[in-house]
Amino acid sequence: MFRRIREGVVRIAKTSESDSNALPVLEKSLQPLLSTASVIYCGLSFVRRLLYRNGFLTQTRLPVPVVSVGNITWGGNGKTPMVETLSRWFLGAGICPLILTRGYAGGDEAQMLQMHLEGSCAKLGVGVNRVEIAHEILFKYGILSSQQRTEKAESLNVEYDDNSTKVWRSREGKIGVAIIDDGMQVVNALCFDQCRFFTAIELWVHTVQLSFNGHVMLQHLPLARDLEVVMVNVISLWGNQRTIPRGPLRESLGELRRADVVVLHHADLVSEERVQGIKDELSEHLRQDSIVICSSMSPQYLYRPPAPATEAGLQPRIQTHSRLPLDTLKNSVVLSVSGVGCPEALSLILERLGAHHVERMDYVDHHSFDMKDIQDVERRCVKLQAQFQGRAVLLVLTEKDYVREPFIWSKVSFVKVFILHACLRLISCTSSLVDFRKVLVKVASSSLIEGDIR
DSSP, rough: OHHHHHHHHHHHHSGGGGGGGGSOOOOOOOOHHHHHHHHHHHHHHHHHHEEEEEHOOOOBBOOSOEEEEEEEEEOOOOOHHHHHHHHHHHHHHHEEEEEEOOOTTHHHHHHHHHTTTTTOOOEEEEEOOOOHHHHHHHHHBOOHHHHHHHHHHOOTTOOOTTSSHHHOOOOOSSSEEEEOOOOEEEEEETOBTTTTTOHHOOOOOOOOGHHHHHHEEOOOBBBBSEEEEEEEETTTTTTTTTTTTTTSSSSSSGGGGGEEEEEEEEEEGGHHHHHHHHHHHHTTTTTTEEEEEEEEOOOOEEEEOOGGGGSSSOOOGGSSSBBBGGEEEEEEEEEEEEOOHHHHHHEEEEEEOOEEEEEEEOOTTTTOOHHHHHHHHHHHHHHHHHHHTTSSSEEEEEHHHHHHHHGGGGOOOEEEEEEEEEEEEEEEEEHHHHHHHHHHHHHHTHHHOOOOOO
């Protein structure tokens, strides 16, 4: 029942107000409760921001520049791939990044970052208290001076070739920039930063947020930032335009005025007219100096899960997987299984890769797959084999779903399982990329107080 409620909350958030009457009975019964909870959420979020803006709650400034990559809606915005891409750019310039992530829901995103950046000098700090974690890591490895950062930042290249080995040659251990994976800062429902609220309100918020594992989703305001990058999913956009938990918005669209850079993710999967329409809509909320760019998830290759014999060992490094060409999927019947924020994107990508037919089995974001799910997947594969006789049926996962439960997929016996490895690419015009690079160079070169970091 708990899983059904979570799925219902997601369905409500994705359904426009005009179509809400067509929702199932459970979803309709949840709407009044979620609407009331949204009012409480908005009130608490407003008070929290007000306390920070007026100095009642203080922000900590690190002795290195801080780049925040966030989203204004939950899930599927390309936030973690953007963090990885920024890390690669800084690594390519010889600037070691410190990545700060909460490790939400089993830490699949943190695992992906660790797996993809293995072999580089990038440091990964995982945990709720990112200020404390950042200070510990900075004290351990040291920091680049302002002069060193300025010199290295000049070689920063936002059109960096992922196949280059330069990114792994930077072995300088000192940290020059911090990047916050700021999608869902999780604050216990019984604690609101340094402020305590009435137990009745706390209990109410805790109850109505059950579908989000008993937590309130808020941005990590205790850490001061030098650059705000906001990811926007152009496929689902704002959903029903309501705030959490009634809708997908973590904040009102008016808060976009804080954004220095807005990245329209999955822009290649929708029409140019839709992208332009979103840009026009954003112009009403952004500052005049904000930069708007587009990005896509570029498929690179496929690989298979480990054999059952390796289950007793550690998860194999991604570099040891045998890479398979993308045309492996051509003319095949593909079952797309995903527990990510935007499952539509995976199926659209698979269709573009030449699959004869693509079917989806969608689960809620960060879903933890178990044997019952595997049995359901196998039953769907059997049906597809009967429906498309003579064609191979293949099962394709996102990398995020694979790293969450890497060995359970080796238990699928009816069909071959493939994991799609993709990376984020910027696809905007040259002038926009030049502007983005200038901002990054300026931030990386900024002079900060380099005091005691203990």
